[in-house]
Amino acid sequence: MIPKLKIALVQSPLYWEDPLGNRVMFQEKIASIPDDVDLIVLPEMFTTGFTMEPQNIAHPEGDATIAWMQRLAKQKKAALVGSIVYHEDNRYFNRLFFVFSDGDVKTYDKKHTFSLAGEDLVYEAGTQKLFVDYKGFKICPMICYDLRFPVWSRNVEEYDALIYVANWPKPRISAWDTLLKARAIENLAYTIGVNRIGLDDLEHEYPGHSAVYDALGKQLAYSDEEEILYVTLDKNHIETTRNKLRFLEDRDQFTLLG
Known part of the structure; x- marks a missing residue:
């Protein structure tokens, strides 16, 4: 049987530097998600907003959020993914957690920290x-600013889907729209982008534009409102497209040095 994956994209405003408030809010939203969903995607820094003052977040909040994600993943029998502020070894990370339905956890630390805001x-x-x-899907999750760097995202590992979680502001939203579609086309992969919506406490506006594109760049889902989007990925689409259009075989060869 050819695998399919039903995904929920949770496009939501965020409470500023309030992990507990955000967990309560997202728990209510997640409770409404149908039981046949396999993967629930939350925005970047979904418990705090895009804060450059992580010292305002109590260190135990990171582990509290991981435990919360594990509990919900088991309850919903679905995986959860999103990034949070995380403190470890006297350092702060914008760390993505992919939490499986059995509670297992994998992590990714944002490669391209956003220097314009001083995230670096x-x-x-x-x-x-x-x-x-x-x-049945090989997924490569990334965070926000990573979207601007095609070499980092380049599909040399034969993944089936890219996921970008983000706090991408309104003044540059056309770049978000364009680059999501470009990453899908150039990598012959599903590309999923989940952005937040609303104003933060610094008066930055986020317009959503969460979206999903297939391997040919066709838009399968899109919203600029507070809502949960649903889309089903089909492995047959990836296999059929890559067998017919063997563009990845002609990709440039390179090695990342750092």
Whole structure:
């Protein structure tokens, strides 16, 4: 049987630097998600908003959120993915957690910290990509600013889907729209982008535009409102497209040096 994966994209406003408030809010939203959903995707820094003052977040909140994700994943029998502020070894990370339905956890630290906002001065940058094998799909999750760097996203590992979780602001939203579609086309992979919506406490506006594109760049889902989007990925689409259009075989060969 050819695998399919039903995904829920949770496009939501966030409470500023309030992990408990955000967990309560997202728990209510997640409770409404149908039981046949396999993967629930939350925005970047979904418990705090895009704060450059991580010292305002109590250190135990990171582990509290992981335990919360594990509990919900088991209850919903679905995986959860999103990034949070995380403190470890006297350093701060914008760390993505992919939590499986059995509670197992894999992590990815944001490679491209957003220097325009000073994120590079506050958060430690990651060095390794993450690949998750889940229900017949190989998934590569990334975070926001990573979207602007096609070499980092380049599909040399034969993944089936890219996921970007984000706090992407309104003034540059056309770049978000364009780059999501471009990443799908150039990598012959499903590309999923989940952005937050609403104003933060710094008066930055986020317009959503969460979306899903197939391997040919066809838009399968899109919203600029507070809502949960649903889409089903079909492994047959990936296999058929890549067998017919063997573009990845002609890709440039390169090695990442750092």
